[in-house]
Amino acid sequence: MMNGHWSVTNRRLDKILAKCDSWTEFPADYESWLHMDGNVSIDKMQATRNGKPFTGMSVRTFDEVAGEWTIYWLDSHTTVLTEQVRGRFENGEGVFYGEDEIDGVVYPLKFTWSNTSNDEARWSQAYQLPGTGDWETNWIMEFRRKV
Numbered sequence: 293m294m295n296g297h298w299s300v301t302n303r304r305l306d307k308i309l310a311k312c313d314s315w316t317e318f319p320a321d322y323e324s325w326l327h328m329d330g331n332v333s334i335d336k337m338q339a340t341r342n343g344k345p346f347t348g349m350s351v352r353t354f355d356e357v358a359g360e361w362t363i364y365w366l367d368s369h370t371t372v373l374t375e376q377v378r379g380r381f382e383n384g385e386g387v388f389y390g391e392d393e394i395d396g397v398v399y400p401l402k403f404t405w406s407n408t409s410n411d412e413a414r415w416s417q418a419y420q421l422p423g424t425g426d427w428e429t430n431w432i433m434e435f436r437r438k439v
Contacts, residue, residue, distance in 0.1 A: 294324050294335075294408075294435065295324050295325065296323070296324060296438075297321075297438040298324070298436060299319065299320075299321065299437075299438055300319065300320040300322045300337065300433050300435050300436075301319060301436075302317065302318050302319070302320055302339065302341075302433050303317050303432045304341070304430065305428075308394070308428065308430040309399070316341070318340065318341050320338060321337070321338050322336070322338075323335060323336050324336075330354075331353065331354040331356070332351070332354070333352040334351050335352075336348070346367065347368040350364060350366075350376075351363075351364045351373070352364070359380055360378050360380050361386070362375060362377075363375075363376050363377050363378075363388060375390070376388075376390050376401065376403070377389055377390035377401060377402070384408055385405065385406050386403070386408075387402065387403075387405075388402065388403040388404075392419065397422075399420060399422075400419065400420035401417070401418070401420075402419075403416070403417055404416045404418070410437065411436065412435055412437065414435070415433040416433070417432075
C-alpha cells in the first residue's frame with residue numbers, strides 16, 4: 293500500500309452508465325499512513341470538483357489468512373463508512389471487486405491499481421454494464437509522489 297504525500301490528477305466520467313465519453317479532470321492532494329505493521333492503511337484525499345470542496349477517505353485492512361485487502365470508503369457527501377471492495381495484489385497489480393448501488397440498482401464494482409512504484413501509481417474504478425459483462429471505467433487517478 294502507498295504511504296506518504298501525493299499529488300493526484302483525477303479524471304471522472306461526466307455521466308456514468310450512460311454511454312458518455314466526456315471527462316472532467318481535477319487535481320487533488322492525497323496523504324496515506326500505514327499502521328499495524330502495514331496491515332492497515334488510512335488515506336485522505338482533498339480536492340475541488342465542479343467548484344465544490346470534496347474530501348474522501350479510505351481505510352484498508354489486510355486479512356493475512358485470506359491474503360486479501362478490504363477497502364472501506366467515506367466522503368464529505370455521505371460521511372458513512374462502507375465496505376466497497378475486496379481483493380489482492382499479484383505481480384504488481386491490485387484488483388478488487390465489490391458492489392455499489394446507484395439509483396436503486398446494484399452494480400458490480402471493480403478497482404484496479406496498476407503502474408505502482410515508489411513514485412507513481414494508477415487507480416481506476418469501473419462498473420459492470422448490465423447484460424454485457426463489459427466494464428465501464430468512470431474514474432481514473434494518476435498519483436505522483438510529492439518531494
